[in-house]
Amino acid sequence: MIIQLLNGKQMDIADYSLKHLFHYIPSISLSHSIENVDGRDGGIFADSQFTDRVITVELLYESKDIYDYYLLRDEINALFTRKEAFYIIFKGEPYKRYLVKLNQAFQVTPNQHMESFEVGFTCVNIFGESIVSTQELKKEWDINQWVWNGQITWEDDLQYTYNSNVLSVKNLGNVIIDPRQHELEIIVKGTFPSNLSITNSTTGDIYTYNGSITLGDTLTIKGVQSFKNGLSVFKNTNKKLLTLAVGNNNLLINGGTVSSISFNFRFLYL
CATH class of the missing domain: 2.40.30.200 (Elongation Factor Tu (Ef-tu); domain 3)
Known part of the structure; x- marks a missing residue:
């Protein structure tokens, strides 16, 4: 132990x-x-x-x-x-x-x-939680991080950073990730002239930011808060949250073009 x-x-x-x-x-x-x-x-x-x-x-x-x-x-x-x-x-x-x-x-x-x-x-x-977060996962055996478990195999093409408007995020724990209680950080970069919306069709959650994003900007959704370039923009959102169901979460980003979107959280276990 x-x-x-x-x-x-x-x-x-x-x-x-x-x-x-x-x-x-x-x-x-x-x-x-x-x-x-x-x-x-x-x-x-x-x-x-x-x-x-x-x-x-x-x-x-x-x-x-x-x-x-x-x-x-x-x-x-x-x-x-x-x-x-x-x-x-x-x-x-x-x-x-x-x-x-x-x-x-x-x-x-x-x-x-x-x-x-x-x-x-x-x-x-x-809840028990994974030793490493999704942004720390590696595709080689690391004895100091103990990434692999019964839900992760060598063949899994695990990734939590995407450059597409359509994507699937895997929650390999057996607990729903709720940003009101658990770690969840989503970082978005891209070009969105007037607004951005993220829809999780698996859960029905819809998050909306009413504002522009240029290539030099970063929108960070961390817990229940939202930041653009480090400044709070919570008042410019629909004040809704994105949760991640157990298993695959199918997401769609509308309003512009994603250049990068990353998800950082830990798997939770009952």
């Missing part, structure tokens, strides 16, 4: 005389809003939301003697007990990571040789 800090520093628990025995990743908890209706048995489900998830990891420490245990205990406490969030990466699924915080206090039972113990992690972001 790997611990990755927000600054990118990685620590392998094996370097702390720890062995990863098992880990348990439960399904995400759901919260339901139920409305009662007179004369009707039961209620009507008005809304359902994902709430929380706690990952439990069973670890084994190995010490040379009881004095070594005392030193190791302090290192283990410092490794997991952090106020700031950090990522955990399981070597069996090295293409994804979970942003977590320590769920509650844990205890490393004294033993002069070895002992197992459990640590619980509360997911800050309830």
Whole structure:
């Protein structure tokens, strides 16, 4: 198991005389809003939301003697007990990571040789996410990026930068990418005399920017915001968002000619 800090520093628990025995990743908890209706048995489900998830990891420490245990205990406490969030990466699924915080206090039972113990992690972001973003994908094996997973094969012609008005964007995770909650950056360059619209026919979403774009301009749609050459143009949009469904997303750009459009996001996993 790997611990990755927000600054990118990685620590392998094996370097702390720890062995990863098992880990348990439960399904995400759901919260339901139920409305009662007179004369009707039961209620009507008005809304359902994902709430929380706690990952439990069973670890084994190995010490040379009881004095070594005392030193190791302090290192283990410092490794997991952090106020700031950090990522955990399981070597069996090295293409994804979970942003977590320590769920509650844990205890490393004294033993002069070895002992197992459990640590619980509360997911800050309830979904797992791909180690790299779509703009970091490479077509060669990179052991430091762990790009490949069960959804990506060597034969896939993956690309997330296009020079066409008609394109298909693949979301290889199993969660819808929603810019209100998740990373999504779209950068558009081209020639659009008076307006630009992007239609995702897969989801039905339509984004419109009412303004001109020349070859020297860059329109950036980042999260819920829109920028032209770094300045906010949100008021000049239709104030709608583009989401990416699981699988292929067929997009059409109208209003002019695209010279370049890129999509940067991470795959998310339930």
